[in-house]
Amino acid sequence: MSKPQLTFWFDFGSTYSFLAAMRIEQLAKDAGVEVTWKPFLLGPVFQSQGLKDSPLNVFPVKGKALIRDAQRIAEDMGIPFKWPDKFPQSSVLAGRVALVGLKEGWGKDFGRDVFSAEYSYGRDISDQNTITEILAKHKVPVEATLTKAQSDEIKSELRDNTADAQKRGFFGAPTFTTASGELFWGNDRLEQALRWAKK
Amino acid sequence: MSKPQLTFWFDFGSTYSFLAAMRIEQLAKDAGVEVTWKPFLLGPVFQSQGLKDSPLNVFPVKGKALIRDAQRIAEDMGIPFKWPDKFPQSSVLAGRVALVGLKEGWGKDFGRDVFSAEYSYGRDISDQNTITEILAKHKVPVEATLTKAQSDEIKSELRDNTADAQKRGFFGAPTFTTASGELFWGNDRLEQALRWAKK
Numbered sequence: 482m483s484k485p486q487l488t489f490w491f492d493f494g495s496t497y498s499f500l501a502a503m504r505i506e507q508l509a510k511d512a513g514v515e516v517t518w519k520p521f522l523l524g525p526v527f528q529s530q531g532l533k534d535s536p537l538n539v540f541p542v543k544g545k546a547l548i549r550d551a552q553r554i555a556e557d558m559g560i561p562f563k564w565p566d567k568f569p570q571s572s573v574l575a576g577r578v579a580l581v582g583l584k585e586g587w588g589k590d591f592g593r594d595v596f597s598a599e600y601s602y603g604r605d606i607s608d609q610n611t612i613t614e615i616l617a618k619h620k621v622p623v624e625a626t627l628t629k630a631q632s633d634e635i636k637s638e639l640r641d642n643t644a645d646a647q648k649r650g651f652f653g654a655p656t657f658t659t660a661s662g663e664l665f666w667g668n669d670r671l672e673q674a675l676r677w678a679k680k
Numbered sequence: 681m682s683k684p685q686l687t688f689w690f691d692f693g694s695t696y697s698f699l700a701a702m703r704i705e706q707l708a709k710d711a712g713v714e715v716t717w718k719p720f721l722l723g724p725v726f727q728s729q730g731l732k733d734s735p736l737n738v739f740p741v742k743g744k745a746l747i748r749d750a751q752r753i754a755e756d757m758g759i760p761f762k763w764p765d766k767f768p769q770s771s772v773l774a775g776r777v778a779l780v781g782l783k784e785g786w787g788k789d790f791g792r793d794v795f796s797a798e799y800s801y802g803r804d805i806s807d808q809n810t811i812t813e814i815l816a817k818h819k820v821p822v823e824a825t826l827t828k829a830q831s832d833e834i835k836s837e838l839r840d841n842t843a844d845a846q847k848r849g850f851f852g853a854p855t856f857t858t859a860s861g862e863l864f865w866g867n868d869r870l871e872q873a874l875r876w877a878k879k
Contacts, residue, residue, distance in 0.1 A: 530739050540729050543851040546863055553872070652742040664745055669868040673752070 484515040487678040488658045490646060491592075492523040493572035493579070493606055495654040496537070496551045499596040501668040502655075503560055506589065512675040518583055518592060520576035521642040523569075523654055529647055535569045536653075554668070555600075563603035570599060571607040576639050577630040578612055587619050594618065683714040686877040687857045689845060690791075691722040692771035692778070692805055694853040695736070695750045698795040700867040701854075702759055705788065711874040717782055717791060719775035720841040722768075722853055728846055734768045735852075753867070754799075762802035769798060770806040775838050776829040777811055786818050793817065 489505055491498035509516045527535070537544030548564055555562035575595045582588030594615045598604040604611050613623045629635060646656070649664065657665040657674035665674035688704055690697035708715045726734070736743035747763055754761035774794045781787030793814045797803040803810050812822045828834060845855070848863065856864040856873035864873035 530741060540851060542729060542849050546849060546851065546865060549863075550865070550869070553876075557872075650741050650745060652739060652745065664748075666745060666749070667868075669866075670749070673756075677752075 484513060485678040486517065486660050487514050487674055488517045488519055490519045490521055490642075490651065490654060490656040490658065492521060492654045493575040493592075493595050493599070494535075494569040495523060496547070496600060497653075497668040498655040499600040500551060500554055500558070501671055502593055502596045504558060505671060508671060508675060512679065514675050514678045518579070518589060519642055520572070520579050520592075520639060521646045521651075521654075522572065522576065522639065525643055526647055526651055526653075530652060537568070551600075560597075561601040563601060565599055565603040565605065567605055567607075570605060573607075573639070574609060574612055574630070575606050577635050578616070578626060580635050580638050581626055581629045582621070585621075587621055590619055591615055591621075683712060684877040685716065685859050686713050686873055687716045687718055689718045689720055689841075689850065689853060689855040689857065691720060691853045692774040692791075692794050692798070693734075693768040694722060695746070695799060696852075696867040697854040698799040699750060699753055699757070700870055701792055701795045703757060704870060707870060707874060711878065713874050713877045717778070717788060718841055719771070719778050719791075719838065720845045720850075720853075721771065721775065721838065724842055725846055725850055725852075729851060736767070750799075759796075760800040762800060764798055764802040764804065766804055766806075769804060772806075772838070773808060773811055773829070774805050776834050777815070777825060779834050779837050780825055780828045781820070784820075786820055789818055790814060790820075 487509065489501065491502060505516055523535075527533075532539055537547055552562045579588050579592050579595070582591040595606050595612070598611055598615065599606045606612065609627075613627070616623045616626055649658065651664070653666055655666075655668060657671065659674065659678045659680075661680070663677050665671075665677070686708065688700065690701060704715055722734075726732075731738055736746055751761045778787050778791050778794070781790045794805050794811070797810055797814065798805045805811065808826075812826070815822045815825055848857065850863070852865055854867060856870065858873065858877045858879075860879070862876050864870075864876070
């Protein structure tokens with residue numbers, strides 16, 4: 482019998498996607514659920530709802546409190562947290578490379594390292610050097626992978642994921658969806674989403 | 681030795697304040713924490729951040745998903761959930777009456793019944809009849825209480841709570857604050873806030 486499925490939709494620029502990425506695989510394993518990672522772009526999703534920037538920037542009072550919130554949660558999880566100088570960061574390159582990696586079996590490890598570079602160490606993931614460094618660490622051929630990441634097929638896939646996210650009524654990340662189409666928004670709904678995946 | 685303290689800031693119009701109100705006392709008791717309830721008005725808080733209505737109305741795609749989210753949580757808690765025809769509802773009267781009740785020892789029971797009327801049964805809590813019915817149920821003298829609720833002292837207290845909320849950088853409800861000034865936003869941060877209250 483195949484395992485219950487949950488889809489983890491994320492944007493590499495999203496703070497709470499970072500927190501979810503760092504814990505989802507262990508929780509899913511404990512729950513007996515199989516997780517598919519799906520990068521998409523939050524920018525167009527926010528724009529279609531009238532937001533020209535991350536809500537953390539549009540509403541700075543809220544933004545300040547949410548940074549503190551994310552920091553407290555990271556501390557509880559025992560992982561370093563460092564707010565990057567640049568926020569939000571473009572996740573187009575990281576998302577495309579992740580799509581290649583998810584087909585080739587190294588996508589989740591790469592994804593965790595990208596999030597960690599950005600939010601545990603405050604680095605710039607829109608900088609190609611950050612990405613190539615992570616690829617090299619995982620012994621993935623850098624040039625060939627970057628070429629694949631810039632192929633029409635991969636570019637379309639990231640665009641399609643984003644269009645799909647909009648069609649499904651997403652408004653933030655992370656978002657989790659079950660096979661039955663139930664939508665859960667936020668790192669803090671991960672446990673609940675895993676329970677629903679098994680219903 | 682006095683118990684660790686947590687302040688529960690809420691607006692009777694807020695959906696997630698409802699969810700928090702229905703579970704905070706039991707959780708606080710289990711945690712050995714004493715909770716002070718503080719009604720305030722979200723309207724001016726939203727307005728000062730450029731929002732002219734509840735975020736659930738300003739961002740309807742998000743609003744729809746959050747109603748479903750609240751419903752799922754209420755189901756998990758085993759409490760009825762019915763989305764009111766009118767949203768958001770003015771909480772001025774309910775907030776003032778609650779302030780009287782919190783001084784006289786019946787405020788928390790009254791508060792839970794107001795929230796339950798609104799979100800478990802979809803009723804209009806800005807209608808004075810809803811409020812007087814709840815007062816009568818708790819055998820609180822209706823006329824005398826409404827007179828106190830409209831006194832300058834109580835009116836000022838609700839205004840002061842709201843000004844205090846803005847000064848502290850609130851941007852939604854429920855919000856929990858510890859004696860050390862740590863701020864937690866959202867029903868889903870209640871357990872964490874209780875842990876921090878004891879630090």
